[in-house]
Amino acid sequence: MGFSGELVFGRSEHRLLEAPVFGGAQEDDEGGITAWWPRPGGWQTLQFQHETSPAKPEEVLRAVVEWTGAPACVASVHDSSVALVWGLEPGGDQWDAWLNLAIAAEMSDRPLPEMDACVPGDASRALAWAQSAGVGSSVDVTTIEEVLRSHETFAEELFDTLLDRLGFPAASDPEAEG
Secondary structure, X not given: OOOOEEEEEEEOOOOHHHOHHHXXXXXXXXXXXXXXXXXXXXXXXXXXXXXXXXXXXXXXXXXXXXXXXXXXXXXXXXXOOEEEEEEEOOOOOEEEEEEOHHHHHHHHOOOHHHHHOOHHHHHHHHHHHHHHOOOOOOXXXXXXXXXXXXXXXXXXXXXXXXXXXXXXXXXXXXXXXX
């Protein structure tokens, strides 16, 4: 059984886990809440096992954007095989897109061609969101479309790939720096 829960991505000068929406939650050794390696510029990703998620993904997203004053996104992952990603800007512009589209189509009983037809618009909105965050100015939207149409064994890895392709700086091991 794979990971089921939320991935929360945002920028803050403080630890993202300090956002009030998380209610003082702490990382733990059991993997209920895990901070991924940070990205330069204060970009952080938190992983919440389903039972440790503090609220509905859309509520977490709004609260993180409000607290940080910066664009953020949340991926709701099911059994590591599929994820629905929501992104939001402080001005209120929102986007969403599926990761592992074929599996999403199977699970939702929506025809794959119908879901695939949404990819160009989803990719354009995701890229506009990234550009509002100050990255992605040299990214071609077809690169994002390719990610949205690709398949990875783990949706979490595909989420990380999406952030990379949108132009966010690469994550790095904080213990290796210094």
